[in-house]
Amino acid sequence: KIMRDCLAHVIADNVARCAGRRFKGIILALLGDLLHIDNDMQQTTKGTFQQADGRTPKIFDMTLDALIDAVSLLGTVAPVDVVYTSGNHDGVSGWMLVKALQMAFRSDPRVSIDVSPDPQKHRLIGRTLLGLVHGDMPERNLTGWLQVRARKMPVVIDYMEVHSGHLHTDKRREIIQTADGDGVVARTMPSIANASTWEHRSGYISRRTAVSYVWSDTLGLREMWYSNL
Numbered sequence: 492k493i494m495r496d497c498l499a500h501v502i503a504d505n506v507a508r509c510a511g512r513r514f515k516g517i518i519l520a521l522l523g524d525l526l527h528i529d530n531d532m533q534q535t536t537k538g539t540f541q542q543a544d545g546r547t548p549k550i551f552d553m554t555l556d557a558l559i560d561a562v563s564l565l566g567t568v569a570p571v572d573v574v575y576t577s578g579n580h581d582g583v584s585g586w587m588l589v590k591a592l593q594m595a596f597r598s599d600p601r602v603s604i605d606v607s608p609d610p611q612k613h614r615l616i617g618r619t620l621l622g623l624v625h626g627d628m629p630e631r632n633l634t635g636w637l638q639v640r641a642r643k644m645p646v647v648i649d650y651m652e653v654h655s656g657h658l659h660t661d662k663r664r665e666i667i668q669t670a671d672g673d674g675v676v677a678r679t680m681p682s683i684a685n686a687s688t689w690e691h692r693s694g695y696i697s698r699r700t701a702v703s704y705v706w707s708d709t710l711g712l713r714e715m716w717y718s719n720l
């Protein structure tokens with residue numbers, strides 16, 4: 492219930508900021524590890540134990556209800572494109588969760604939900620190419636894949652960014668991987684989740700917040716909205 496209320500706060504905050512403005516579309520990026528565990532033994536996909544506050548069916552139901560409410564409210568602003576990338580904690584249950592979300596909106600023409608198994612996805616926003624990954628990959632490989640896809644685009648691309656989750660911290664860096672000096676901005680997303688037991692014991696501290704981005708077709712990134720908890 493705490494998680495559901497936190498997500499509801501973030502979505503309501505964003506919808507309120509949209510008042511009086513028009514948007515062509517909304518990308519809801521689900522960057523993985525939504526459920527934190529992948530089975531009833533409170534283990535990740537690879538078998539690592541994680542403490543979870545509740546039974547798996549209850550966590551699943553609560554998260555699905557929260558996502559349905561979120562997509563429904565965002566849909567009052569503009570068409571919603573839900574993009575899912577698999578996490579390393581819930582590779583099976585996370586996919587099933589978003590597949591259930593897809594079924595819930597299968598008759599809604601304003602909602603599209605991408606549950607394809609590709610761990611690296613991208614969206615073209617005007618002249619910006621946005622890459623979406625979970626982030627559990629070697630840092631040297633974080634942006635190169637997007638540049639390969641950019642070369643195949645039949646349009647002019649002025650800006651490239653890759654957004655990832657995984658580390659639960661707000662971080663920005665520009666990675667240069669081309670001979671002409673062009674770079675890709677890599678952003679690590681913060682999280683609205685409380686610290687896990689391991690994170691707390693290890694002393695990892697990060698602000699609980701969600702970040703939303705407003706993009707222009709021609710001018711790239713224009714605004715960043717922080718929804719703090």
